[in-house]
Amino acid sequence: MTNSKSEAKAPAKQKMTTWEKNQLFWGWLFIIPTMLGLIILNLYPIVDTIYQSMCKTGDFGKGNIFVGFENFSRMFGDSEVWQALLNTIKYAIIEVPFSICFALVLAVLLNRKMVGRSAYRAIFFLPMIVAPAAVAMVWRWLYNSQFGLLNNLFGLKVEWISNPKIAWISIAIIGVWSILGYNIVLFISGLQEIPHDYYEAADIDGASGVQAFFNITIPLLSPTIFFVLITRVIGALQVFDLIYMVMDQSNKALPKVESLVYLFYRESFDFGDKGYGSTIVVLLLIVILIVTVFQMIGQKKWVHYE
Amino acid sequence: MKKRLISALLVSAMCLSLTACGGSGGSSDGGSSDGGGSSSGALRVAIWDNNQQPGIQEICDLFTEETGIDVQVEVKEWDSYWTLLEAGASGGDMPDVFWMHANNSQIYMNNDMLLKLDDYIDKSDKIDMDKYLPQVTALYTYDGSYYAIPKDYDTIALWYNKTMFDDAGLEYPNENWTWDDLYDTALKLTDKDAKKYGYALNVTNDQDSYWNIIYSKGGYVLSDDHKSSGYDDPKTLEAMDFVGKLLSDVCPPASVMAETQTDVLFQSGTVAMITQGSWMVPAFKQNEYTAENCDVAMIPYDKETGVRASICNGLGWAAAASTKRADDCWKLIEWLGSEEMQIKQAELGVTMSAYEGTSDAWASNTDLFNLAAHLDMAEESKVDGVENKVVEYPFTYNAVKWTSQCQKDLVAAWDDPSLMEEKCKEFAGTMNDIIASESK
Missing domain, CATH: 3.40.190.10 (Periplasmic binding protein-like II)
Known part of the structure; x- marks a missing residue:
């Protein structure tokens, strides 16, 4: 089957040897499960979402009517969407740099030989294995302005999640806290790739620890940093669960915190308007594509591949 | 040649087992009931109120004792309940029996997502729609047909x-x-x-x-x-x-x-x-x-x-139109709506029952509070x-x-x-x- 297909595609080619045929057959066989998964679970939904964004969708997915760019023109006039885009970007601006910087410093510290290293690593990684909903519930209580631990412990009267001016920062702090462990693990594995000779040489030349960090660690770790940056930016732009779990619908700070995915969820599942919801995620998709393209271009300036 | 034959066999066996896994997974999700027999898996029941779960579970256990049909009660939080039900309705994988609410009943009835109960009610000797609070019955009647049996009412x-x-x-x-x-x-x-x-x-x-x-x-x-x-x-x-x-x-x-x-x-x-x-x-x-x-x-x-x-408002017990075990679903709904179980529900203090003459049973479920305040209303x-x-x-x-x-x-x-x-x-x-x- 596979052979005849490939022959039809490339008739000009010489007849393949048995070895080549074997290669082709087994090659396809091994990637087909993954490809099927990708097509069914990722590619098809993406295409369908883009199609739905141009539809007035019917209830229960029945009777979609193609309306062209009607949803998009509605979205361009919807100030809430732009506010949500701004909120999403603000969230990412806090979450990404802080989670990377803290994780980097902590990873360097945790990479040294010290007592209780594994214990510390486990502690920092712990938030990663807790369900996001549980994390959000715990923080919701910590932040509670009346009964919350934060306010009671420090005698404050701060409305952490109800004051529109600070609520988005409070949410971003949860984001940083919960992703820290994941970044640390990646950085530690990156650090262990760096040959120790460089540090010894630097030590002999009289470089301080800080100098070594900036001149050896960061450049040599830059591929890992770049990977973390790309994935974290995408992850941060897709923030949803924290906001959904921590903020009540009647929270007055919600308009200043709600993200694009939050809006998508509300439109699609609360209001049952899948078409408009899809339009909002298509916008998010475009934003993520643009940001990622710029990052790929920018990496040439600062990422050192050995 | 022999080697290749063996490996081909192995691969095809693997593929078969994979599809077999997928197949069985799918059917257990889809109600696990292709046979339609009463012993093939549990009926899936979905509700949204944790406080009512113990009482509902007790009533369902009695049903299992009586009929031998297993019932699995799942509690979802209000918001996710509707998200899941809607997703299930779109994808053809709803719970078998579930609660309906006035907020949503119209759209579900209108789109033929709920099992029409008219014929079952006609044949049943346990269910008489006149016995339920008319305000609740009205919520689940569409085009003269009944789509849910009233469960309770609230004030x-x-x-x-x-x-x-x-x-x-x-x-x-x-x-x-x-x-x-x-x-x-x-x-x-x-x-x-x-x-x-x-x-x-x-x-x-x-x-x-x-x-x-x-x-x-x-x-x-x-x-x-x-x-x-x-x-x-x-x-x-x-x-x-x-x-x-x-x-x-x-x-x-x-x-x-x-x-x-x-x-x-x-x-x-x-x-x-x-x-x-x-x-x-x-x-x-x-x-x-x-x-x-x-x-x-x-x-x-x-x-x-x-x-x-x-x-x-009052909730109703409804079944999915897409269920493969419509008769079993009806048996359960009939059970839940029967006078006996409506009284049981009130006695257990789950909620006020929609069946007429059950208010005394509810009022006496606790003497901590003056429950007449709810009933008199x-x-x-x-x-x-x-x-x-x-x-x-x-x-x-x-x-x-x-x-x-x-x-x-x-x-x-x-x-x-x-x-x-x-x-x-x-x-x-x-x-x-x-x-x-x-x-x-």
């Missing part, structure tokens, strides 16, 4: 904290209270510095809070033909103005109520009074604090109109110039859409009640647009 009453009243030396609320009495007393109980408040209004649940005030003061939420909004009606605006007064003078700040649910504030002794639905009785019964310190009185009436209003009567008005839950084709929109649009008004009139009028327009754009 709203005024819950209060006896200890806080005693401490302030005030008389407990009673059935002669007007809304002004509530306001005056709540004002005396409010000490904002000590973080004690007279009243809390659950703004995220229209049914147990401000809707009752609107109808009591002569306003309306939705016109009788279910076509236009009443949020800009002068009487409604008057009522909402009173709601604003309550919010600014005797309630915790809106942000506090957004962070901590009002029933939690009540259960922790922070607020002295809340209006709550009868479905909260199991929760208040279980909570040691409320069991000891709290009681319930009838919801106040309005002095001018003489109307005491309570929104009355359901009787439309006029005593001493005060008219009890049971208001059918306002619904349209897709009521979720405008009730959710309302929660979103009025947030500014909860926070700053001086914006109440403006926001309500604005919302009335939005609501009319939404209703007009509803698919049907």
Whole structure:
């Protein structure tokens, strides 16, 4: 089957040897499960979402009517969407740099030989294995302005999640806290790739620890940093669960915190308007594509591949 | 050659086992019942109220004993319940038997998502639709057909904290209270510095809070033909103005109520009074604090109109139209709707049952609270110039859409009640647009 297909595609080619045929057959066989998964679970939904964004969708997915760019023109006039885009970007601006910087410093510290290293690593990684909903519930209580631990412990009267001016920062702090462990693990594995000779040489030349960090660690770790940056930016732009779990619908700070995915969820599942919801995620998709393209271009300036 | 044959065999065996896994996984998700026999897996039942779970489970266990059909009760939180049910309806994988709510029943019935029960009811000797509260039956009747068997009904009453009243030396609320009495007393109980408040209004649940005030003061939420909004009606605006007064003078700040649910504030002794639905009785019964310190009185009436209003809603037991075990589903629904089990549900204190003549059973499920306050409300009567008005839950084709929109649009008004009139009028327009754009 596979052979005849490939022959039809490339008739000009010489007849393949048995070895080549074997290669082709087994090659396809091994990637087909993954490809099927990708097509069914990722590619098809993406295409369908883009199609739905141009539809007035019917209830229960029945009777979609193609309306062209009607949803998009509605979205361009919807100030809430732009506010949500701004909120999403603000969230990412806090979450990404802080989670990377803290994780980097902590990873360097945790990479040294010290007592209780594994214990510390486990502690920092712990938030990663807790369900996001549980994390959000715990923080919701910590932040509670009346009964919350934060306010009671420090005698404050701060409305952490109800004051529109600070609520988005409070949410971003949860984001940083919960992703820290994941970044640390990646950085530690990156650090262990760096040959120790460089540090010894630097030590002999009289470089301080800080100098070594900036001149050896960061450049040599830059591929890992770049990977973390790309994935974290995408992850941060897709923030949803924290906001959904921590903020009540009647929270007055919600308009200043709600993200694009939050809006998508509300439109699609609360209001049952899948078409408009899809339009909002298509916008998010475009934003993520643009940001990622710029990052790929920018990496040439600062990422050192050995 | 031999080697290759073996490897090919191995691969095909692997592929087969993979598809076999997928196949069996799919069928167990899809109701696990291709055989249709009573012993092939459990019926999936979905509900959204944790407080009612033990009672419902008990009734379902009795069903299993009687018929041998296993039942698995799953509890989902209100929001995710509807998300999952909708996703299940779109993807053809709904639970077999589940609760329906007036907010959503129209859209589900309209799209043939629910099993039509007419033939089953005709044949059944246990179910007689005339025996149920007509307000509830009406919610699940569409085009003259029945799509759910009424499970319960609910009324709203005024819950209060006896200890806080005693401490302030005030008389407990009673059935002669007007809304002004509530306001005056709540004002005396409010000490904002000590973080004690007279009243809390659950703004995220229209049914147990401000809707009752609107109808009591002569306003309306939705016109009788279910076509236009009443949020800009002068009487409604008057009522909402009173709601604003309550919010600014005797309630915790809106942000506090957004962070901590009002029933939690009540259960922790922070607020002295809340209006709550009868479905909260199991929760208040279980909570040691409320069991000891709290009681319930009838919801106040309005002095001018003489109307005491309570929104009355009721849930129904429905089955998925797509279920493969329609007969088993009906057996369960019939069981849940039968007089015997409706009485059982009331006795267990799960909720007030929709079946007629079950109120005594419910009233005696606990002597901690004066449950007559909830029951008396359901009787439309006029005593001493005060008219009890049971208001059918306002619904349209897709009521979720405008009730959710309302929660979103009025947030500014909860926070700053001086914006109440403006926001309500604005919302009335939005609501009319939404209703007009509803698919049907």
